[in-house]
Amino acid sequence: MRLLFSFAPLLAATLLSSTACQRQVAVTTPTDDTAGPVSGPSTPAPVANPTTEATPEPAMVSFDTTARPAWLQKKISALQAEKPQNPRARILSYTLDGKTVYYQSAPCCDQFTTLYDAKGKVICQPDGGITGRGDGKCPDFEKNRTNEKLVWEDAR
Incomplete structure (x- = not known):
């Protein structure tokens, strides 16, 4: 048994040197795009000025x-x-069952959105809340809205 332990360091060094030294991997990264065509699907070049804003500028909306x-x-x-909300407050209109309805976004996390009829009466809260499913009073809103x-x- 003691003989086995005396050969263990030698055995480990032999295994490491025999496999590690034989594999010389060279990695190069191209620095320009003049390398020529590449087979397979191409990847678009990165945008020179990447955008960090997910929504369009207020003037463009x-x-x-x-x-x-x-x-x-x-x-x-x-x-x-009021103080500006994050995400921005939004109101959208939809047609639902042949009538115009208005959808107001929620001010933040896990809060209900609100759906109004054309006269301003609250119909339901279609999404938001802890479950994300709203108050359950209009479960088909997402499927039936057009x-x-x-x-x-809010542009602020």
Whole structure:
């Protein structure tokens, strides 16, 4: 047994030197794109000025301002008077069962969104909350909504 332990360091050194020294791997990284065509699918070159903002600049967003009801304009004014939300407050309009409805985003994490009818009455809270499924009063909203339009988004 003692003989085995005396050969163990020699055996380990032999194994390491016999396999490690024989494998000389050279890794090179191209520094320019003049290497020529590459077989297989190509990867697009990185953008010179990468964007860090997921949403478009406020000036680029076009809002649907046609026939905003008075109650909705008051809601927008109230949101603008508050501290800016993160994520930005948004109001979208949809057609649901042939009628126009308005969807207000939630101010933050695990809070309910709100769905209003054309007169400003709360229909339901379609998503958000701890489960992400809202209050359960309009479970088919996501499947049945059509004609999405951005009515307003806080630009601050």
